[in-house]
Amino acid sequence: MRTKTNFPKALYIHIPFCESICDYCDFTKLQYFHSFAEKYLVALKKELNEKVTNKELDTIYIGGGTPTSLNDEQFEELLKMVDPLAKSVKEYTVEANPESLTLSKIKLLKKYGVNRVSIGVESTNNQILKSINRKHTFEDVKTAVDNLRENGINNINLDLIIGLPNVSFKMLEKDICNILSLNPNHISCYSLTVHEHTVFYINKIEEPNEEYSYEAYKTINSLLEENGFIHYEVSNWSKPGFESLHNLTYWRNEQYYGLGLGASGYIDNIRYKNTTNFNKYISFKNEIEQEVVTLEDNRQYEIMLRLRTKEGIDVLDFKDKFGYDIYERNKDVIDDYINRGYLLTSARRIVPTFEGMMILDKIYLDLA
Ligand code: SF4
Incomplete structure (x- = not known):
């Protein structure tokens, strides 16, 4: 019989809606429509009630898509649905895009105990942002960060993409300096990957080569280390004590619940992935792909994942x-x-x- 410590202690929830679609994006996402979101939240609630058997979680992470693309009522409904599980968590993160992280949403985050926000910055150059179909400016990021702090949410991650077209090394250094000027606790930098079915792919945008990525990571790493950050995972830096507890669950090869469209989870030696078909998901026909993790598989996951971190x-x-x-x-x-x-x-x-x-x-x- 398994002991209680075998239950997943981390919960990921996927909100697939976005106000607009970025040119490079390969995440499970779709354009926000009010009625779609209404139906989605009903299906999500059902999945949550059925799947999450351990109510004593350590971390919750609501990602996307763009969770803040929901309107205020829907956003509160989501946070309310999760609230019974959130009482004793150590880390409760919500992802946000700067332009939709409004004051009213920040107040809701605070009200429901969210203590960490991860903002998709991607670039701090407004022309680059426009060219990849992002809808925010760097000024929006500053405003969002100020508003979070004024409302008592101080644990902030800022995301950046490395290798976007027309970004020189000088611009990359400027990006890092701009991001540092906002004094976040955590910074994630992911190298651009060009996936099929994206605008980047159609436009034949090239991924950065290994040499470029290596030099970029090296530059970023030295700038961030000089400023007191620890490179604790391949693509992630944090101030001491601000490592992402939720993401460490993945890299420690530990179990987690994954809910929502296209979400992955790992429970009872099974790694699973929910359907990516929106109509099936909202009609409660979640066809789940499953991989039974044998001891040998688990050994390989353990080596692969744990070596990613310090x-x-x-x-x-x-x-x-x-x-x-x-x-x-x-x-x-x-x-x-x-x-x-x-x-x-x-x-x-x-x-x-x-x-x-x-x-x-x-x-x-x-x-x-
Ligand atoms: S906001 Fe995020 S999830 Fe939505 S399209 Fe852009 S990159 Fe993809």
């Missing part, structure tokens, strides 16, 4: 779970990576350095 792989913990000492078995390979500056060992952990984080796929293949 926590790395705990050798004793790993041995408890998988029955062997990962360091002893791969001693030559690991020592070689250590000597070349890609890995280090610290307090019985195998930890990637910055350089190691840049070649994780290779390290993973050698250790898996």
Whole structure:
């Protein structure tokens, strides 16, 4: 029989609506319409009531899409629906776009105990923002951050995309300086990926090559470290103590509930993904794709995910779970990576350095 600690302690909720569609976006999303959102919230409530059996969660993360694209009534309905689960969570995050993070929505966030907001900034250059069909300006970001702080929400993440077309290194440095001027606790920088069925793909926009991404990450990393940030995951930096607890659940290979259109979850050795078909979802015909995670699969997930962070792989913990000492078995390979500056060992952990984080796929293949 499983013990209570086996229950997921993290909950992700997907709100798929957006006011407009960005040219690069491959997330599960659709244009906001009032009536669609009404039906969606009904289906979401049903899924929440059926699926979330553990009411003692540590983290909640409402992402999208754009949760703040809902109107105020719908936004409050969403927060109300989640509220019984939110009483004792340590971290409650909502994603927002700057232009729809209005004062009234901020007051609702505060009222329902949301203590962390993640804002999609993507670029701080207004021309670049316009060129990728974002609807905000950098001034909107400043206003949103000020309003959050004035209303007592101080734990703020700002997202940036690396490798957007026509962004020079000089502009990237300016982006980082602009973002630092807002004094966030957490910054995420993701390298652009061009997916099929996006405007970028149709327009044959190229992804940044490895060399560009490496140099960009290096530049960002040194600017952020100089300003007191810790590079705790490949694409994420935080002030000490402000790592995203929710996202650490994923990287620690722990279980989580995932609700909503196209959402993924991991419960009872099953990794699942909800339907991405909106009509099916709102008609309660959620066809779920499932992957049964065997011990061997789990071992591979453990190596792949845990190496993404500064926590790395705990050798004793790993041995408890998988029955062997990962360091002893791969001693030559690991020592070689250590000597070349890609890995280090610290307090019985195998930890990637910055350089190691840049070649994780290779390290993973050698250790898996
Ligand atoms: S707002 Fe976010 S989810 Fe919506 S289209 Fe733009 S990138 Fe995609």
